[in-house]
Amino acid sequence: MSPAKTIKPTPAASQVAGLPLPATLYWDGEAVMILDQRLLPGKTLYMACRDMRQVIYCIKTLAVRGAPAIGVAAAMGISLAAEGLSAKTPAAFRRQLKAKIETMRKARPTAVNLGWACDRILALVALAPGDIETMRRMIRRTSQLMLDEDIAVNQAIGQNGAKLIRKKKATVLTHCNAGSLATGGYGTALAPVWAAVQAGKQIAVIADETRPLLQGARLTAWECVAMGVPVRVAVDSAVGVIMSRGMVDLVIVGADRIAANGDVANKVGTFNVALQAARHGVPFYVAAPLSTVDLDTISGKDIPIEERDPGEVTAFGTCRVAARGAGALNFAFDVTPADLVSAIITEKGVLRPPYGESLAKAKALAKK
Amino acid sequence: MSPAKTIKPTPAASQVAGLPLPATLYWDGEAVMILDQRLLPGKTLYMACRDMRQVIYCIKTLAVRGAPAIGVAAAMGISLAAEGLSAKTPAAFRRQLKAKIETMRKARPTAVNLGWACDRILALVALAPGDIETMRRMIRRTSQLMLDEDIAVNQAIGQNGAKLIRKKKATVLTHCNAGSLATGGYGTALAPVWAAVQAGKQIAVIADETRPLLQGARLTAWECVAMGVPVRVAVDSAVGVIMSRGMVDLVIVGADRIAANGDVANKVGTFNVALQAARHGVPFYVAAPLSTVDLDTISGKDIPIEERDPGEVTAFGTCRVAARGAGALNFAFDVTPADLVSAIITEKGVLRPPYGESLAKAKALAKK
Numbered sequence: 001m002s003p004a005k006t007i008k009p010t011p012a013a014s015q016v017a018g019l020p021l022p023a024t025l026y027w028d029g030e031a032v033m034i035l036d037q038r039l040l041p042g043k044t045l046y047m048a049c050r051d052m053r054q055v056i057y058c059i060k061t062l063a064v065r066g067a068p069a070i071g072v073a074a075a076m077g078i079s080l081a082a083e084g085l086s087a088k089t090p091a092a093f094r095r096q097l098k099a100k101i102e103t104m105r106k107a108r109p110t111a112v113n114l115g116w117a118c119d120r121i122l123a124l125v126a127l128a129p130g131d132i133e134t135m136r137r138m139i140r141r142t143s144q145l146m147l148d149e150d151i152a153v154n155q156a157i158g159q160n161g162a163k164l165i166r167k168k169k170a171t172v173l174t175h176c177n178a179g180s181l182a183t184g185g186y187g188t189a190l191a192p193v194w195a196a197v198q199a200g201k202q203i204a205v206i207a208d209e210t211r212p213l214l215q216g217a218r219l220t221a222w223e224c225v226a227m228g229v230p231v232r233v234a235v236d237s238a239v240g241v242i243m244s245r246g247m248v249d250l251v252i253v254g255a256d257r258i259a260a261n262g263d264v265a266n267k268v269g270t271f272n273v274a275l276q277a278a279r280h281g282v283p284f285y286v287a288a289p290l291s292t293v294d295l296d297t298i299s300g301k302d303i304p305i306e307e308r309d310p311g312e313v314t315a316f317g318t319c320r321v322a323a324r325g326a327g328a329l330n331f332a333f334d335v336t337p338a339d340l341v342s343a344i345i346t347e348k349g350v351l352r353p354p355y356g357e358s359l360a361k362a363k364a365l366a367k368k
Numbered sequence: 369m370s371p372a373k374t375i376k377p378t379p380a381a382s383q384v385a386g387l388p389l390p391a392t393l394y395w396d397g398e399a400v401m402i403l404d405q406r407l408l409p410g411k412t413l414y415m416a417c418r419d420m421r422q423v424i425y426c427i428k429t430l431a432v433r434g435a436p437a438i439g440v441a442a443a444m445g446i447s448l449a450a451e452g453l454s455a456k457t458p459a460a461f462r463r464q465l466k467a468k469i470e471t472m473r474k475a476r477p478t479a480v481n482l483g484w485a486c487d488r489i490l491a492l493v494a495l496a497p498g499d500i501e502t503m504r505r506m507i508r509r510t511s512q513l514m515l516d517e518d519i520a521v522n523q524a525i526g527q528n529g530a531k532l533i534r535k536k537k538a539t540v541l542t543h544c545n546a547g548s549l550a551t552g553g554y555g556t557a558l559a560p561v562w563a564a565v566q567a568g569k570q571i572a573v574i575a576d577e578t579r580p581l582l583q584g585a586r587l588t589a590w591e592c593v594a595m596g597v598p599v600r601v602a603v604d605s606a607v608g609v610i611m612s613r614g615m616v617d618l619v620i621v622g623a624d625r626i627a628a629n630g631d632v633a634n635k636v637g638t639f640n641v642a643l644q645a646a647r648h649g650v651p652f653y654v655a656a657p658l659s660t661v662d663l664d665t666i667s668g669k670d671i672p673i674e675e676r677d678p679g680e681v682t683a684f685g686t687c688r689v690a691a692r693g694a695g696a697l698n699f700a701f702d703v704t705p706a707d708l709v710s711a712i713i714t715e716k717g718v719l720r721p722p723y724g725e726s727l728a729k730a731k732a733l734a735k736k
Contacts, residue, residue: 222691237637269605323590
């Protein structure tokens with residue numbers, strides 16, 4: 001599986017949703033352009049993906065990451081696959097495409113948005129009347145629509161979440177990156193920060209660095225600097241001492257999957273932040289689109305937790321840090337139990353416990 | 369302040385307390401030899417310190433770290449200072465030495481063992497009858513005695529703590545390094561592991577990597593490998609997901625200072641581990657010599673928490689990882705509230721709540 005060619009962005013990609021941040025991914029003619037987030041904050045370069053395998057490579061290697069962004073990337077990747085199919089009849093096309101979609105579905109296990117995007121294209125193709133070219137066009141248009149929808153949904157999350165930031169000056173702690181880069185644009189956990197700042201509030205961010213891949217130090221801090229929002233990075237371990245000093249007004253994190261009971265799978269370490277927030281009486285909010293809510297997953301116990309290469313833990317870049325002979329555990333996510341979640345900020349409003357009810361109701365509303 | 373010359377260890381330093389681990393520090397003629405732990409696990413090299421400023425340099429830069437080791441290093445450093453004083457009368461000698469001791473006391477703020485060592489030498493000199501040379505000899509002998517005592521105390525901690533590991537096969541999670549390297553030898557948190565292994569039990573260790581300076585990945589993992597104890601490194605964030613899977617039988621950590629009420633200052637992140645242990649019903653033990661218990665500190669609120677160079681967080685080695693323009697918070701310690709501590713393992717036995725009583729009683733016993 002060879003990576004795509006890396007190129008500089010077109011000028012149109014240098015801002016997204018009206019913010020001075022680069023596009024996470026976009027269509028450029030026949031190529032899916034994916035910002036290679038592994039190179040940030042040092043370099044802003046895009047991978048020009050011309051087939052689905054290249055998109056899967058980007059997803060697996062975390063060149064593109066974040067549940068909403070992965071969902072859009074999957075749809076775009078499937079569109080590339082649809083272009084390349086050799087099928088001569090609509091039935092054969094549907095059959096071949098289905099196989100491609102199942103390959104895409106396995107790229108990463110935890111984020112439900114990937115499966116959600118796959119299901120959406122599957123449903124589209126099942127219902128599509130026309131010929132092969134019509135189906136190809138519909139898939140491509142849908143992938144673009146999912147990108148546009150994601151940005152609009154995130155802006156709504158921003159408006160809904162900003163209301164929870166009641167003070168004129170506030171400090172928000174976040175874990176990992178659930179900013180513009182984790183989505184089609186604008187962000188989920190950081191969306192209320194951007195919206196509050198645009199509404200004239202003074203917001204400072206504390207960004208957990210988020211080992212092993214440092215999405216907080218590299219990406220969240222970078223977005224904040226670009227947005228002119230004061231940001232301080234801390235090691236993931238410091239959340240207890242920071243909260244015990246009263247330095248945090250509220251926590252907002254993203255989610256990779258929310259179970260029907262409100263348990264939240266998110267980047268490993270989120271559970272610690274939630275426990276400390278509960279201990280210190282700090283509100284702990286999860287910001288996510290309803291596409292991240294999976295009513296078919298009963299509780300956190302049913303969410304598959306990805307285990308990644310131990311080398312991400314034992315080495316830092318190319319430098320081995322752990323003693324030779326030592327093994328490593330590398331769970332990429334954890335599950336924060338619903339009892340620790342103060343509220344879930346969605347595009348349809350702020351959901352409160354009991355989540356069994358509020359999530360089901362919001363999902364039903366979203367379907368209308 | 370120039371660092372001391374770096375040299376290879378003498379053969380006698382290649383094992384300590386009967387374990388296949390290098391000496392943390394030792395007297396070699398007129399030099400205090402300090403293992404430069406910043407170079408581990410890559411290189412085993414010692415700094416040959418010939419004056420107190422070089423020892424302070426080692427303490428400040430974490431070439432030597434860990435509360436008990438810092439205590440012994442301080443005593444040895446003061447002995448070097450005593451050698452170098454120009455005083456011609458015992459009174460002038462005491463006055464000059466006192467100034468040196470107060471400089472040493474300020475090297476690092478959180479670990480109480482540093483102040484404890486300073487007070488011990490002060491008391492010795494106040495009571496000493498003789499001439500300057502006698503005082504010099506007494507200080508030097510006391511510094512060696514403190515090293516020997518520390519190792520003996522740690523072996524007792526090991527015996528007392530091993531009784532808490534009831535299963536034949538068990539997994540111990542630890543944070544940072546409270547092994548042989550953090551002490552004069554043998555260790556505190558790892559002492560029960562070594563004692564249990566020597567008693568024929570099968571113990572595996574999960575070592576939190578311990579950002580920002582990775583003492584877990586670099587030092588704890590290295591000690592375990594040298595001791596033939598299976599060890600897996602995990603990011604500090606992973607403690608929640610690891611415990612939720614039932615992978616940990618007990619936690620043992622060290623301490624930099626224990627307040628009279630049982631609140632425990634230890635490496636930043638310990639508080640998270642304790643909260644997760646309580647959430648999952650995993651015993652959370654603190655192993656420390658009684659010299660780490662400070663009855664003059666009423667509660668954790670009264671413990672000064674060292675803030676170190678933000679560059680330790682924003683960079684990794686020589687490579688900047690955080691986005692430019694981002695600040696950083698770098699608290700080196702946190703305070704775990706006493707209610708989360710299942711027991712404190714000391715050389716005088718295993719202390720249980722209420723700690724106000726049990727700590728005072730054990731300290732009184734130790735004075736006899």
